[in-house]
Amino acid sequence: MWLEAVDLVLARLKANKCPVENIKGVSGSCQQHGSVFWNARGEEALGRLDGGKSLHDQLADVFAYEYGPNWQDHSTQAECDLFDRHLGSAEKLADVTGSSAHHRFTGAQIMRMRRKRPEVYSKTARISLVSSFLASVLHGAIAPLDIGDVTGMNLWDIRNEKWDDSLLELTAGDKGAASELRNKLGEVRQDGGGSIGAISSYFVSKYGFSKDCQIAPFTGDNPATILALPLRPHDAIVSLGTSTTFLMVTPTYKPDPSYHFMNHPANPGHYMFMLCYKNGGLAREKVRDAVAGPKDPSDPWAPFNKHVLDTPPLGSTSESGDRARLGLYFPLPEIVPNIKAGTWRYSARADGSDLQQEKEAWDAALDPRIIVESQALSMRLRSQKLVSSPGDGLPAQPRRIYLVGGGSLNPAIQRVVGDVLGGVDGVYKLDVGGNACALGGAYKAVWALERSEGESFDELIGKRWTEEGAIERVDQGYKKGVFEKYGSVLGAFGNMEAEILKVAHN
Structure with a gap:
């Protein structure tokens, strides 16, 4: 559905003669906490997309799990109880990750997937958040997780700016499996700005984007707001x-x-x-x-x-x-x-x-x-x-x-x-219109790609933003x-x- 939605939106823009060739960069916001489980074919398939076919037709078989667990899922109470106890208390978990355990948070969702659908977890080569999933599709390669969105997983040590080894072990099942989970998640991009690379040639040939259009890191809907x-x-x-x-x-x-x-x-x-x-x-x-x-x-x-x-x-x-x-x-x-x-x-x-x-x-x-x-x-x-x-x-x-x-x-x-x-x-x-988080994602693209050395988001956007x-x-x-x-x-x-x-x- 998400893949079909991307093609649908861009087809409508093309039909309305939107000058996408002038777009210099793209960022965006996506629902927080949701996850996408790629199989081993995902990265290769993203890199060879054909503009003559749809995203759905070319990527339908690259997922270890065809659904994307999202923020509305409340099936993880048992996993949440384990997360809250694992570091000693809910207070300690919140101190390390910024939040106590919640049903929708991605760590508990991944743990449940491993426990309830081990065949899916074993086939999973990479795990994306929804934000990095959409960035991956637009870039044509698996995108790193965003520094803001990663803190909605109950897995990231905020103070020390790294994955928490103990929580990875809990999620993966044991110490030996934690390194495998770390590889599935990949590295986290510490800089919320800059470019992760040019847009995929699929969007250049099919919709008319410039080959020089850059993809900036995407983030979650609440951080984007x-x-x-x-x-x-x-x-x-x-x-x-x-x-x-x-x-x-x-x-x-x-x-x-x-x-x-x-x-x-x-x-x-x-x-x-x-x-x-x-x-x-x-x-x-x-x-x-x-x-x-x-x-x-x-x-x-x-x-x-x-x-x-x-x-x-x-x-x-x-x-x-x-x-x-x-x-x-x-x-x-x-x-x-x-x-x-x-x-x-x-x-x-x-x-x-x-x-x-x-x-x-x-x-x-x-x-x-x-x-x-x-x-x-x-x-x-x-x-x-x-x-x-x-x-x-x-x-x-x-x-x-x-x-x-x-x-x-x-x-x-x-x-x-x-x-x-x-x-x-x-x-x-x-x-700010009907969708503040979408606007925030657009502003993120402006800052990410037009900032000068050391220029903060507030400095750049503040100079261009008018209250009136x-x-x-x-x-x-x-x-x-x-x-x-x-x-x-x-x-x-x-x-x-x-x-x-x-x-x-x-």
């Missing part, structure tokens, strides 16, 4: 789609099992901090649909938004005894924290003390505000160690917060994100008194999660 603009340290991107993703660039490596740290795909010495939540837009929609009142088909969010904006922070009123309302709304089992599906409502004093589970459901009109606050409080709780004071006596917080995804258009959500997360320079809606038309300031961000009010209950929010984990752990 932070390349969609010149994101500075302590700037944050919040993606408000069906799920929710929080991304931040930081020069500080402070891993923890509750989130991900990955290498920055273009700036050595910097890292991407990432939080992924299943319960984002879907959870908000369920609360929206439960809110009483007339629904306007042209604006189904109007009652929800009114309740959000009419409700004071934390639902704290004189009628509630000025107690702060806290809750978790998980129609789906959650990743962070690792809690089963369900809804829980708690309250605490304004200073976070006297945390209690509510015995009776509160007024449903409070839920719209509380769910948006709870999603933002979870992000603040887990990112607080990575932000610092911007000066002038201000509390630690992000510099700027950029919103993307469908929820970024909602003024009530914009307001609450600013209330809870702050943002000393404000909250901005980022408009790309961002819109939608909230002032930090509001003195309001931000601190949420800070007072942050500990209580964490304690609430811990209590629920005891009884509803996945």
Whole structure:
């Protein structure tokens, strides 16, 4: 399917007379964690592609496994348990690789392949991530793994910049087999820029690319998203789609099992901090649909938004005894924290003390505000160690917060994100088209092939990037008194999660 998609997209560009002959270089982004298992014929077949035939016809028999395990696969719980125990604890695994074990991470997926389909694993000559797979097809040879994308495997020692021998042994089955797995994976390209080589002659003859067009390293979709603009340290991107993703660039490596740290795909010495939540837009929609009142088909969010904006922070009123309302709304089992599906409502004093589970459901009109606050409080709780004071006596917080995804258009959500997360320079809606990660991949190609000696990604793209038309300031961000009010209950929010984990752990 992926091979057919490449031909389909390029055929459409050719039919629309896109001047591909002027393209100097190509990079891109692909779904993280997914894997491709090549057999021994793969490298040779890539090098002799015939422009008169399709990719599918020529490469259909070069895979040891015809499917590509991807980020949606949850079949690796047994392997994840072994990964978390192997170095002593999930905390130690996160310290070495940037993440505790996750179902979708490639190390566990490879281990399961070896254990469940040993005949596939034995036939495998090389293993690519989806990003290096696509780069391989375009280049006509197996491409090295990308320095940003490799940190989504639970196999790469981030501090020491090398494969972790012990984790390779775990994945491969024993010490002797670890070197074989290392050969299957290949070397990792430490430089996210430059060229891995010219484009394959297949794309020159079939679609009209210049033979001088260069292929730059491809990366994962999340690392590419932070390349969609010149994101500075302590700037944050919040993606408000069906799920929710929080991304931040930081020069500080402070891993923890509750989130991900990955290498920055273009700036050595910097890292991407990432939080992924299943319960984002879907959870908000369920609360929206439960809110009483007339629904306007042209604006189904109007009652929800009114309740959000009419409700004071934390639902704290004189009628509630000025107690702060806290809750978790998980129609789906959650990743962070690792809690089963369900809804829980708690309250605490304004200073976070006297945390209690509510015995009776509160007024449903409070839920719209509380769910948006709870999603933002979870992000603040887990990112607080990575932000610092911007000066002038201000509390630690992000510099700027950029919103993307469908929820970024909602003024009530914009307001609450600013209330809870702050943002000393404000909250901005980022408009970079429908696909920020694809744009980031394109910017990566520009930097990779046009940088001068020692020129960083942010320096080159920053000189060419204009804010006008790309961002819109939608909230002032930090509001003195309001931000601190949420800070007072942050500990209580964490304690609430811990209590629920005891009884509803996945």
